[in-house]
Amino acid sequence: MDETPVVLVTGGAGYIGSHAVLALQDAGFPVVVFDNLSTGIRSAVPDGVPLIEGDIADTEHVAEVIRGFQVGAIMHFAGSIVVSESVEKPLKYYRNNTQNSLGLIETCVRLGVKHFIFSSTAAVYGEPEAYPIDEESPTRPINPYGQSKLMTEHMLRDASAAHGLNTGILRYFNVAGADPAGRAGQNTPAATHLIKVAVQAALGLRPAISVFGTDYDTPDGTCIRDYIHVSDLADAHVLALRHLVGKGGNLLVNCAYGRGFSVREVLKAVEKVIGRPLPVDDAPRRAGDPPALVAKADRIHGLLGWKPAHGSLEEMVETALAWERRSAEESKARRAS
Numbered sequence: 001m002d003e004t005p006v007v008l009v010t011g012g013a014g015y016i017g018s019h020a021v022l023a024l025q026d027a028g029f030p031v032v033v034f035d036n037l038s039t040g041i042r043s044a045v046p047d048g049v050p051l052i053e054g055d056i057a058d059t060e061h062v063a064e065v066i067r068g069f070q071v072g073a074i075m076h077f078a079g080s081i082v083v084s085e086s087v088e089k090p091l092k093y094y095r096n097n098t099q100n101s102l103g104l105i106e107t108c109v110r111l112g113v114k115h116f117i118f119s120s121t122a123a124v125y126g127e128p129e130a131y132p133i134d135e136e137s138p139t140r141p142i143n144p145y146g147q148s149k150l151m152t153e154h155m156l157r158d159a160s161a162a163h164g165l166n167t168g169i170l171r172y173f174n175v176a177g178a179d180p181a182g183r184a185g186q187n188t189p190a191a192t193h194l195i196k197v198a199v200q201a202a203l204g205l206r207p208a209i210s211v212f213g214t215d216y217d218t219p220d221g222t223c224i225r226d227y228i229h230v231s232d233l234a235d236a237h238v239l240a241l242r243h244l245v246g247k248g249g250n251l252l253v254n255c256a257y258g259r260g261f262s263v264r265e266v267l268k269a270v271e272k273v274i275g276r277p278l279p280v281d282d283a284p285r286r287a288g289d290p291p292a293l294v295a296k297a298d299r300i301h302g303l304l305g306w307k308p309a310h311g312s313l314e315e316m317v318e319t320a321l322a323w324e325r326r327s328a329e330e331s332k333a334r335r336a337s
């Protein structure tokens with residue numbers, strides 16, 4: 001048994017994928033990145049890691065890379081990720097997240113790739129009836145993004161049963177923060193994620209931050225989410241891969257800490273870190289947003305022995321802020337030269 005198979009990371013030039021690449025490298029796995037750079041950027045891929053520029057829709061290109069690098073495992077991050085956009089452009093999401101995942105799964109089965117780890121999402125749960133949300137909670141997505149991911153989960157489950165593919169389905173809750181060592185962060189300029197947008201507003205890179213919806217049935221009227229630090233999430237991927245390599249089978253886990261913060265609480269944490277008020281305005285609800293998503297996160301601890309190391313909201317904010325500040329200074333220096 002190859003304990004450190006070559007890992008093909010689709011979407012490895014993106015936010016979470018680039019942190020997973022670092023975690024895999026730190027753990028001694030050889031890595032290849034496959035990315036079309038639609039939202040990812042070249043510089044997010046560390047020196048020495050091959051970056052193959054291509055689209056996962058091109059299954060022959062993917063197959064060539066799998067053969068060429070003797071890939072033994074896939075971590076599939078590539079996808080379209082904006083919930084509100086998925087409501088406006090559902091077919092883009094079914095194409096990029098569902099259809100392209102189908103092509104990738106078929107290619108893995110055809111070429112005998114043994115392990116497949118998939119970036120799923122809390123959006124598969126829709127508006128849960130009970131909290132906290134465990135992995136057996138009903139999956140009833142309320143937006144095409146969540147639906148497009150759930151369909152991929154089903155394909156993986158069935159492909160595993162029929163073809164013996166080992167699968168790890170990781171349902172991420174809200175991912176935030178940046179590598180504490182400053183090696184990676186969230187680069188997408190048009191990012192829509194709350195903490196990213198808030199630190200950009202804190203640095204004056206955006207005029208203000210809007211609170212989308214203040215009339216939800218939550219204690220302060222704003223949406224509640226379970227935020228997880230991206231480096232803890234990246235470590236969970238390495239543990240999931242080791243689990244599949246060692247034990248085979250299937251893994252379905254929530255990736256979260258099991259506690260929620262409202263939008264207002266997150267903005268307060270940002271204000272505390274920067275030591276002054278943020279420019280905030282209240283805005284209408286955003287399409288496709290469920291009021292609250294908070295996980296039961298026992299399974300990931302029990303099955304993988306996962307020990308989060310960066311769980312405080314302050315650390316998520318601080319690392320995101322440090323990354324944003326550095327990126328802003330670098331682009332200022334580039335413009336000046």
Ligand SMILES: NC(=O)c1ccc[n+]([C@@H]2O[C@H](COP(=O)([O-])OP(=O)(O)OC[C@H]3O[C@@H](n4cnc5c(N)ncnc54)[C@H](O)[C@@H]3O)[C@@H](O)[C@H]2O)c1
Nearest residue numbers: 011013014015016036037038039040055056078079119175
């Ligand atoms: N960010 C979150 O809070 C969150 C939460 C749950 C799940 N996820 C999932 O995690 C994964 C990574 O998300 P992210 O936040 O890093 O997003 P991201 O946009 O930073 O990364 C996605 C990467 O995939 C690449 N890509 C997109 N379509 C591609 C294609 N057809 N072929 C090749 N490359 C392609 C992009 O260029 C980018 O580098 C996604 O699948 C997303 O659905 C993210």
Ligand SMILES: O=c1ccn([C@@H]2O[C@H](COP(=O)(O)OP(=O)(O)O[C@H]3O[C@H](CO)[C@H](O)[C@H](O)[C@H]3O)[C@@H](O)[C@H]2O)c(=O)[nH]1
Nearest residue numbers: 081121122123173174192193194197210211212223263289
């Ligand atoms: O400028 C902003 C940005 C966000 N929000 C609010 O903050 C909360 C979190 O929003 P994000 O955009 O940060 O994250 P989402 O919960 O919409 O979605 C994220 O987490 C989901 C799972 O929970 C999906 O997986 C998805 O890919 C990922 O973007 C939501 O209530 C949103 O309305 C604001 O009020 N203002």
